[in-house]
Amino acid sequence: MKFILFCLTISILILISTFTYAQKLKPNSTVKANQTTFRIEEVKQFGTSSNGITVVNVNNIYRNHAPKVYMAPGDLYGKIEKGGMLRAFKLTFNDNRLRQLLPDHGINLKLYISPDGKVEETDFLLENTTLLNAKELAQLQNAIKTNVFFKLSPGETKGGDFFTVSLFVKYQNVLDGIER
Numbered sequence: 001m002k003f004i005l006f007c008l009t010i011s012i013l014i015l016i017s018t019f020t021y022a023q024k025l026k027p028n029s030t031v032k033a034n035q036t037t038f039r040i041e042e043v044k045q046f047g048t049s050s051n052g053i054t055v056v057n058v059n060n061i062y063r064n065h066a067p068k069v070y071m072a073p074g075d076l077y078g079k080i081e082k083g084g085m086l087r088a089f090k091l092t093f094n095d096n097r098l099r100q101l102l103p104d105h106g107i108n109l110k111l112y113i114s115p116d117g118k119v120e121e122t123d124f125l126l127e128n129t130t131l132l133n134a135k136e137l138a139q140l141q142n143a144i145k146t147n148v149f150f151k152l153s154p155g156e157t158k159g160g161d162f163f164t165v166s167l168f169v170k171y172q173n174v175l176d177g178i179e180r
Contacts, residue, residue, distance in 0.1 A: 025130060027053050033134035036141070043125070055124040055137055062112040062121050062162050069160035076113070076165040079150045082179060085167070088143035089174045092136060098175050101131050106170040109144070113165065115157035117150035125166075 025031065027042035036057055043052035056063060093101070108125035122141045126132060150165075157163070173179075 025053060025055060025126070025128075025132065025134065027128055030058070031134040033138040036134075036138040038134050038137065042128070051128055053126050053128045053130070055126060055134075057121065057141065060112070060121040060123070062164075063123060067160060067162050067164065069157070069163075071156065071160070071163045075156075076150060076163060077167075079117070079152060081149045081151060084148040085144070085169060086174060086177065086179045088140065088147040089169065091143045091147070092140040093174070095175060097136075098171050101171045102175075104129075104131055104171065106168055106173075107132070108166060108168050110164060110166045111144070111148070113150050113152075113163045115152065115154075115160050115162070117152040119145050119148050119150075120162065 025038075025040050027040055029040050031038050031040065037059075038055050039058050041054045041056065043050045043054055089098075104127060110123040110125065111119050112121040112123075114120050122144050124132075124137055124140075152163075
């Protein structure tokens with residue numbers, strides 16, 4: 001009897017999880033999550049489709065502009081404040097959800113950073129079979145903007161309007177409490 005009750009409970013939890021995260025991101029579409037609208041673009045390599053999608057907030061303004069001043073991504077990696085990215089992911093995903101996302105391995109982020117080190121915008125590069133949904137991406141985007149900062153000095157950002165850096169965050173590292 002206990003075994004049947006246990007199996008029934010597990011089945012219900014799986015169904016709830018499936019319905020909660022059932023919304024799929026489809027290439028060449030637009031989806032809305034709360035107050036955020038995302039455009040999903042198919043990633044093309046050499047003019048042909050790949051297995052990736054880029055998910056972009058339609059209100060992002062930096063994406064189609066080049067920064068006035070270039071800062072090497074390597075210079076930016078060392079300037080990220082410790083703990084911020086891990087905190088953003090932990091605020092967005094509980095451990096059970098992170099375990100569900102493990103087949104995706106991780107997420108590619110492109111961050112648009114203001115001269116004072118604040119993350120202004122985020123683009124997401126995902127596999128087109130991603131297990132993530134628009135609501136989770138909106139929550140993650142907000143958590144990153146609130147928790148991730150870069151230590152930039154006025155001298156190195158002089159004349160700059162924004163800077164970009166791309167990061168890959170592994171879900172297993174988040175589960176293990178490892179930053180990047």
